[in-house]
Amino acid sequence: MKIDPENTAGLSAQIAEAIRGSIVSGALIVDERLPSEAELAEQFEVSRPTIREALKRLAAQSLIRTQRGAFGGAFVNRLSYEDARTQFVTTSTLLLSMNQVSFDTACEARFALERACAPMAAARREPDQLAIMRAEIARQSEPNLSDEAFCASDVTFHRALVDGAQNPVLSYQLSGSIEAMQPLMNMITFSARSRAEIVAIHANIAGALESRDGEATMSHLERLENYTKKLAHTVMAARQKARDGKGSATLATGDRTLVSQSEAKDT
Amino acid sequence: MKIDPENTAGLSAQIAEAIRGSIVSGALIVDERLPSEAELAEQFEVSRPTIREALKRLAAQSLIRTQRGAFGGAFVNRLSYEDARTQFVTTSTLLLSMNQVSFDTACEARFALERACAPMAAARREPDQLAIMRAEIARQSEPNLSDEAFCASDVTFHRALVDGAQNPVLSYQLSGSIEAMQPLMNMITFSARSRAEIVAIHANIAGALESRDGEATMSHLERLENYTKKLAHTVMAARQKARDGKGSATLATGDRTLVSQSEAKDT
DNA sequence: AGACTTTTAAATGTCTGACAAATGAAAATT
């Protein structure tokens, strides 16, 4: 593990990379304690603040955790599904909000992934997941529910569906993907009419899962995808009209992202 | 944006979180320059090293980039698909290597996701993707190819398939997922016999995509999944036998992960 | 002897102050 002081990348970045390599390669195993900051500073021949910056980089990625006090220090973290999911959600959310991803593209990806686990969920779902889905359907039927709460319930519903596949790796990816789309979904204002339609499809999905019918689950999901896209298009068309009204020229195609974007200044 | 000095989370973590919030909420837009470290230190009423640690945390997640010199500073980064993918791959790789994920579970997730984009790839694939797949099939047929090179070619092949769906969000997730599984795949030693089998299935897949047959693509992918699992089980059974030979008692089920694991010391 | 309290050493968290290096803008020079 040697460091090049001339490298423009910066010492702390190089050191972080070196330690990350040791973790990935298995030289440092889970729960193993790293040398103290003072020792690391000596090893890498840099100062303690530099080491600390490197460690903070690793901590930001949940690769290590630190503990104060005697016999404290930095320890290799066991990356939990929850930690991984959180990171995935923040990354995906930012990706969607900063890259002018069209609503259709994001929506298509999300439902393609969700359909992927429909057959597995139909085959393996347990009463728990069905119960959650039924409960969320009931909540979504309440008339006094805010749009945000409706969307949050939607996320819980679909997460239960994904969890029904009983595959933690799939759950990690899909629930992250679904959650990352929530800000986009929150842009849609749901009328009583559209809510009823969505709840009906949700009920279809729950029913298909109950009777362990994977094919039906997939086709209902497809209907839901198309309906969601249609709703989004309606919202965007309305906004487009409002924008046209105040005279500013904007994109004519209705399939751009809903979130407001800063002008893309490519570096 | 106020900070609580009494919070046990640590000042730099709180400050990083505050700035992250400003970025996610849109208060800070892409390519906007943050105040200088000295100014931030004054605003948050902490010292510059503390601010620096916070900024390094954000830099580790590609949320900001820094530039030295006059009119330099920290700038909000536009998160690119490539950056997001890289982060996703490292996170997923670590997750798989540190959580005793069974090979079957990871394999099942990977192929479920890949099948999800098969219909879209069949409908939209362009000559480019087909050309890449044919080229990789040719490479995989070379007899003098190392196992690692064979796996790398495998990744390229499947990535082309995924890219065929023409959905960048899907590509970001799936190619990341496929790449994260490579270390597990590298554990398998491919005999000439098994390579021939895999190449044949790959050819089937390419053919199905060429004729835009989504159903056939999916069924070939399913065959490939089952064959991959079978291969892994054979390898694991052999290792199990070797381990039994030297007398150490281990798990009897053959579906545990291939990678060596440290004992799980739950915190 | 055993249980409880106090001490203590090690480690991280933070601060102050300083210097080096890079960088672009403005000023000076040709």
Add this chain to the structure above:
DNA sequence: AATTTTCATTTGTCAGACATTTAAAAGTCT
């Protein structure tokens, strides 16, 4: 007018110091 030099700004790094936390070790009392 073009080029070079100067210069202020900002990040990168360092050194040393003190505060705070923590668990082990030593001490004390019953």
